[in-house]
Amino acid sequence: MKISQTVDFGQVDQTYLSGWKADNEIEIRRGEDKVIFTMSEEVMKQLHKKLGVKLTSNAAERLAQAKELAQEQSEDE
Numbered sequence: 001m002k003i004s005q006t007v008d009f010g011q012v013d014q015t016y017l018s019g020w021k022a023d024n025e026i027e028i029r030r031g032e033d034k035v036i037f038t039m040s041e042e043v044m045k046q047l048h049k050k051l052g053v054k055l056t057s058n059a060a061e062r063l064a065q066a067k068e069l070a071q072e073q074s075e076d077e
Contacts, residue, residue: 009033 016027028035
């Protein structure tokens with residue numbers, strides 16, 4: 001029998017990756033609530049890649065918005 005659980009506690013306030021433990025323990029917090037788990041190096045690499053793609057996409061969107069705003073402002077002047 002397989003048992004699984006999904007926990008949704010909203011926006012994360014803080015993260016911590018233990019540098020002292022060999023088991024790659026990761027802690028994610030929101031206020032007093034926390035989730036602690038371990039992650040293999042391979043899964044960390046996958047997460048790193050996905051976060052990089054997401055952050056690059058966010059930056060490109062913000063840059064496009066800033067250019068659009070600057071163009072609008074220069075047209076208004």
